[in-house]
Amino acid sequence: MNRVINNPDLVVEDMLRGILVAHPELRVSADNPRVVHHVGAAQKGRVGIVTGGGSGHEPAFIGYVGQNVVDAVAVGEIFSSPTAKSFLDAFRAADGGAGVACLYGNYAGDNMNVKMAIKMAEREGIRVRTVVANDDAASAPLDEIEKRRGVAGEIVMWKVAGARAAQGGSLDEVIEAAQHAIDVTRSIGIGLSACTIPAVGKSNFTIKDGEMEVGIGHHGEPGIEVQSTVPARDMAKLMLDKLLPDLPFARGDKVSLLLSGLGATPLMEQYILYAEVADILREAGIEIQFSRVGNLYTSLEMMGVTVTLTKLDAELSACLAHPCHSIGITVGGAS
Amino acid sequence: MNRVINNPDLVVEDMLRGILVAHPELRVSADNPRVVHHVGAAQKGRVGIVTGGGSGHEPAFIGYVGQNVVDAVAVGEIFSSPTAKSFLDAFRAADGGAGVACLYGNYAGDNMNVKMAIKMAEREGIRVRTVVANDDAASAPLDEIEKRRGVAGEIVMWKVAGARAAQGGSLDEVIEAAQHAIDVTRSIGIGLSACTIPAVGKSNFTIKDGEMEVGIGHHGEPGIEVQSTVPARDMAKLMLDKLLPDLPFARGDKVSLLLSGLGATPLMEQYILYAEVADILREAGIEIQFSRVGNLYTSLEMMGVTVTLTKLDAELSACLAHPCHSIGITVGGAS
Numbered sequence: 001m002n003r004v005i006n007n008p009d010l011v012v013e014d015m016l017r018g019i020l021v022a023h024p025e026l027r028v029s030a031d032n033p034r035v036v037h038h039v040g041a042a043q044k045g046r047v048g049i050v051t052g053g054g055s056g057h058e059p060a061f062i063g064y065v066g067q068n069v070v071d072a073v074a075v076g077e078i079f080s081s082p083t084a085k086s087f088l089d090a091f092r093a094a095d096g097g098a099g100v101a102c103l104y105g106n107y108a109g110d111n112m113n114v115k116m117a118i119k120m121a122e123r124e125g126i127r128v129r130t131v132v133a134n135d136d137a138a139s140a141p142l143d144e145i146e147k148r149r150g151v152a153g154e155i156v157m158w159k160v161a162g163a164r165a166a167q168g169g170s171l172d173e174v175i176e177a178a179q180h181a182i183d184v185t186r187s188i189g190i191g192l193s194a195c196t197i198p199a200v201g202k203s204n205f206t207i208k209d210g211e212m213e214v215g216i217g218h219h220g221e222p223g224i225e226v227q228s229t230v231p232a233r234d235m236a237k238l239m240l241d242k243l244l245p246d247l248p249f250a251r252g253d254k255v256s257l258l259l260s261g262l263g264a265t266p267l268m269e270q271y272i273l274y275a276e277v278a279d280i281l282r283e284a285g286i287e288i289q290f291s292r293v294g295n296l297y298t299s300l301e302m303m304g305v306t307v308t309l310t311k312l313d314a315e316l317s318a319c320l321a322h323p324c325h326s327i328g329i330t331v332g333g334a335s
Numbered sequence: 336m337n338r339v340i341n342n343p344d345l346v347v348e349d350m351l352r353g354i355l356v357a358h359p360e361l362r363v364s365a366d367n368p369r370v371v372h373h374v375g376a377a378q379k380g381r382v383g384i385v386t387g388g389g390s391g392h393e394p395a396f397i398g399y400v401g402q403n404v405v406d407a408v409a410v411g412e413i414f415s416s417p418t419a420k421s422f423l424d425a426f427r428a429a430d431g432g433a434g435v436a437c438l439y440g441n442y443a444g445d446n447m448n449v450k451m452a453i454k455m456a457e458r459e460g461i462r463v464r465t466v467v468a469n470d471d472a473a474s475a476p477l478d479e480i481e482k483r484r485g486v487a488g489e490i491v492m493w494k495v496a497g498a499r500a501a502q503g504g505s506l507d508e509v510i511e512a513a514q515h516a517i518d519v520t521r522s523i524g525i526g527l528s529a530c531t532i533p534a535v536g537k538s539n540f541t542i543k544d545g546e547m548e549v550g551i552g553h554h555g556e557p558g559i560e561v562q563s564t565v566p567a568r569d570m571a572k573l574m575l576d577k578l579l580p581d582l583p584f585a586r587g588d589k590v591s592l593l594l595s596g597l598g599a600t601p602l603m604e605q606y607i608l609y610a611e612v613a614d615i616l617r618e619a620g621i622e623i624q625f626s627r628v629g630n631l632y633t634s635l636e637m638m639g640v641t642v643t644l645t646k647l648d649a650e651l652s653a654c655l656a657h658p659c660h661s662i663g664i665t666v667g668g669a670s
Contacts (some may be wrong), residue, residue: 002527004604018606192337264599269339269351
């Protein structure tokens with residue numbers, strides 16, 4: 001496959017160089033090139049928001065570092081957890097004395113490294129609490145929800161927590177808001193092609209022409225079912241048939257809807273799916289109150305889409321409407 | 336190829352349905368489903384900004400309809416000009432009595448249809464002036480600049496004109512600003528894969544694995560040269576070696592830099608190229624004062640990238656900094 005890279009072993013370094021020069025409001029940690037923080041991070045008395053994860057999901061995770069969203073991010077290799085040291089350095093970069101909310105996705109490597117980092121941080125007097133996102137409804141049954149992976153629902157968790165921190169919330173309040181946000185969020189993806197880690201040079205999974213993987217994970221993890229491709233309206237139905245009963249979402253609910261391409265899916269096709277999802281929600285009596293469409297959380301050049309629904313209440317709605325600015329999400333603007 | 340569509344002949348209709356439900360600030364024209372305007376269009380006494388073009392380039396063109404950018408857009412079939420009637424209806428939707436600036440790209444179909452639409456508009460007393468973007472430096476020699484195509488430089492033209500209109504500029508002032516913006520703008524693309532119109536089902540051109548097309552057009556039009564793929568830093572050099580002498584851009588210049596993926600190129604790779612472009616500009620003594628990275632102007636699921644440079648002066652800088660809000664570009668936000 002033809003790519004826009006230099007050395008395939010240095011794609012993360014080379015990407016970070018580009019992000020830092022393009023966004024002067026983002027800064028690399030003085031003693032860790034794999035930690036990036038916002039220029040306004042570590043405000044005295046304000047809870048710091050940290051996340052981290054493997055690269056290759058851009059704009060996640062680094063693209064959600066910004067004003068009133070994430071303060072600092074630990075950057076991993078492609079599809080690999082950041083090190084414990086990087087999580088620790090991200091805590092240091094984000095801590096303004098009021099503690100750090102580390103909000104990340106449920107993957108074995110991240111769980112292990114965050115735990116180690118917290119132990120080290122405690123020795124330095126940095127208080128860290130975590131929320132582990134598990135919004136991927138396809139990744140385990142409901143009665144094993146603790147096994148589910150975190151995917152694009154993390155964006156909602158970061159946005160809500162960033163807003164609560166900006167509003168002066170305590171660490172416990174920020175954690176409670178982030179936990180609540182992810183608890184009422186469900187995501188599902190459909191994969192239409194594989195993707196290739198540059199340094200590996202070939203994909204570790206395949207999706208045939210004419211087939212799709214319903215419930216695929218963000219690293220090609222197996223989903224619920226491989227089946228023949230169907231029109232967009234049937235994709236929407238498959239996805240919502242899984243998501244709606246899972247929470248459940250019910251008539252009268254107001255929701256946030258994030259519809260993301262997985263990397264190579266044209267925006268045109270994302271909006272085609274959006275129309276179908278919106279139709280089903282309207283028929284179900286569920287109102288879309290906040291939404292975003294685009295490449296919000298990707299898997300390199302995978303073809304495919306994800307849908308993320310969050311059941312809103314007054315506090316979540318207010319947090320989503322709170323102004324913020326980052327590569328991946330901006331709320332507010334001209335008026 | 337696996338896609339997220341319903342009927343391949345109705346992808347534009349289906350996309351528009353999604354865009355309109357996702358963005359309530361956008362409205363379809365009452366008597367033309369292929370014209371979309373901003374809810375604030377046709378403000379009395381304010382110059383209306385219109386564009387139009389084929390679909391498949393999302394977020395262009397429709398994604399630049401918004402507050403203080405484009406007021407109304409004529410939407411064509413994939414890679415095909417909108418009809419003259421659609422351009423006329425877009426003029427009607429945007430006209431608030433102060434005239435309409437129709438700012439579009441240099442393609443035969445668009446030229447013909449805009450001309451016909453203007454004749455019809457004049458009979459209704461709508462004053463329309465045009466600027467025809469020709470920023471694609473690879474599409475014809477400098478001494479035949481009038482033959483060059485319009486590409487992502489149109490975004491700069493729209494942004495600048497939208498700002499001048501918002502500032503109360505007259506039609507002549509808006510046109511002058513838009514013409515100046517495109518006159519000091521140069522773009523070039525590199526194609527790394529072909530793309531496929533859904534209703535056609537196969538590409539009308541090919542790019543082999545291990546080869547790239549330097550100077551490719553947004554519909555797969557032949558570029559300057561097909562050659563073996565090179566690292567990102569050499570891609571950057573190839574592109575800037577063409578762009579910098581063409582205007583020319585010189586030491587001490589301040590520029591706007593738009594770096595766009597063509598659809599399937601991961602954001603990671605776009606930032607890798609950004610770092611290389613920024614290096615060359617810095618070495619050349621050229622300062623990046625405004626920039627955007629992402630899928631700004633695409634060609635369905637083509638792999639590849641485009642670089643657009645604009646030489647800034649005080650007026651252009653002020654116009655780019657003017658707050659605006661649309662799917663494709665937002666300036667301002669949290670603070």
